[in-house]
């Protein structure tokens with residue numbers, strides 16, 4: 001074994017030996033660098049060894065070691081962190097980008113609560129800290145564990161590290177028996193500069209920004225390293241609590257402060273959207289002098305009883321939003337415009353750019369949205385950018401906000417060559433040559449090839465195997481592209497017949513580049529593993545336009561079984577009638593999504609492809625969440641007439657939280673009709689069918705203790 005042998009020339013045995021040696025050398029180098037802050041390899045040597053390790057692993061994926069250096073981001077993750085499931089999920093926030101979005105947020109909150117524009121409604125406004133969120137669990141006043149956000153449901157156990165942070169008390173007095181405090185770990189600008197200076201003095205790598213430095217420092221297996229890093233913590237929220245902290249957000253923040261937490265001094269109570277905007281402006285003006293990074297202002301409804309009523313929408317609370325600061329900008333040349341065809345056939349123009357740094361990130365691609373955007377028009381045909389179109393060769397302004405895809409925002413016409421041709425948007429799919437059609441009212445032009453379009457087929461397959469969908473180990477985008485290009489899989493059902501078609505002797509798969517007997521077997525096993533799969537994942541995996549992960553889960557909970565779901569989709573085909581009303585009654589399903597669902601099932605080729613898939617699977621029913629003690633769990637409820645104490649949306653969300661199924665029409669399956677003043681035909685039908693009918697107060701009394 002020699003480090004000089006070309007990777008292509010290595011046989012399995014020498015590759016295995018070399019991976020073992022590289023793991024040892026690189027893991028030691030990581031320890032020297034991170035744990036002892038005393039690197040012994042220079043960066044170039046370290047990088048070259050790491051690249052070689054990756055190249056060998058790519059050629060022999062089944063030889064990849066469990067302790068592979070490529071699994072390690074910076075610090076050695078010898079045993080990794082244990083996982084903690086959050087008692088209350090850690091959610092993210094919806095975003096607002098301008099005053100109009102803030103007004104919309106306020107209007108949405110009021111509408112949901114049934115408050116008119118003049119009713120008093122207080123909010124809090126506070127800086128959005130650009131760090132990483134942390135949940136601290138205190139039992140009987142003692143810190144018992146600390147967890148990162150992770151995927152929102154499960155995070156990493158970083159308790160030992162959290163204990164080293166001065167702003168985090170390990171014991172608190174006078175707290176509720178159970179209290180989960182949530183907030184942001186961050187690093188100040190001054191501490192960040194000093195840390196980077198120290199790192200470079202020692203020949204170490206420096207961190208790109210304070211957020212990365214904070215994340216890298218908190219996620220250390222060796223807590224003595226965390227201790228040596230100057231991390232701070234602002235408390236701004238809470239998870240599980242055995243008794244309420246206060247009756248308002250502001251009160252709860254003050255209580256957290258009394259308990260010994262650091263809260264942000266710029267947190268302010270505001271009584272109107274105008275006041276929120278004024279405070280936003282104030283914070284924005286002070287941004288440069290705060291000494292730590294913030295990326296916006298968070299608005300929260302102040303009254304906690306109203307927060308409770310507003311509740312959550314899949315991953316974000318209805319009672320809060322993050323008003324982000326304007327994005328970062330840079331100018332560069334647009335070298336080309338490519339058209340990509342997505343899973344649903346959408347033709348998306350992508351700007352290829354001369355690479356440019358925008359807010360610390362190198363950007364070489366940006367979205368151009370759609371053909372109107374290139375022409376300088378918005379979706380209603382009004383001019384944008386003063387009507388300036390975008391052409392190949394233009395000097396363009398690139399805009400980036402947070403993690404969103406960069407976009408081309410502006411063009412400098414003075415730098416355009418006179419003969420620069422106008423960009424002509426294709427009317428044929430660049431991948432399959434089918435007509436690319438733009439429906440009236442749709443901003444997007446779509447390939448009409450459906451599943452015959454290879455680009456759509458491959459994107460659908462990639463979506464099918466992605467996280468949240470079938471998530472098949474060893475079958476990622478790269479493998480799907482390869483198998484599709486070679487004609488091994490054309491549609492999802494084909495994945496489940498791979499073993500039958502190519503598995504005998506594994507010869508064919510083994511002969512492929514990057515596959516060995518072990519990895520081939522692992523793949524077949526991973527596929528078998530996913531033959532039994534819950535309904536929500538199947539619905540999401542179908543890749544139906546507008547139907548995301550959260551909606552799939554709600555739809556699955558509504559229909560519970562594949563048979564019920566597919567029957568309903570067929571029955572709702574005409575987009576009228578009971579099955580259609582029932583589909584629209586699912587929380588989060590609007591007419592557009594419902595239309596997309598039933599149309600998919602109505603298309604013969606699509607339907608046949610879905611049937612072939614289902615024939616391969618064992619689809620598991622999805623149960624509604626446990627709703628212990630709820631008198632309406634499992635019941636079908638219909639609301640009709642005017643509700644006076646809550647809006648229809650709130651009534652529906654609350655009933656569903658209690659495990660009821662809310663339907664739009666009365667049928668023999670209806671258990672309870674809640675009828676307000678003005679109830680008409682539904683009340684009569686319910687009476688005819690002998691269905692229990694309650695008025696609003698009766699309903700509220702029924703669910704009062706649930």
Ligand code: IVH
Pocket residue numbers: 091092093126127128129130131132133149184236237298317320322
């Ligand atoms: S409140 C239920 N307040 O922003 C939502 N979040 O985009 C609770 N963040 O994951 C979050 N500063 O890491 C809240 N003052 C603040 C915040 C804040 C930063 C982060 C937090 C969260 C993310 C959401």
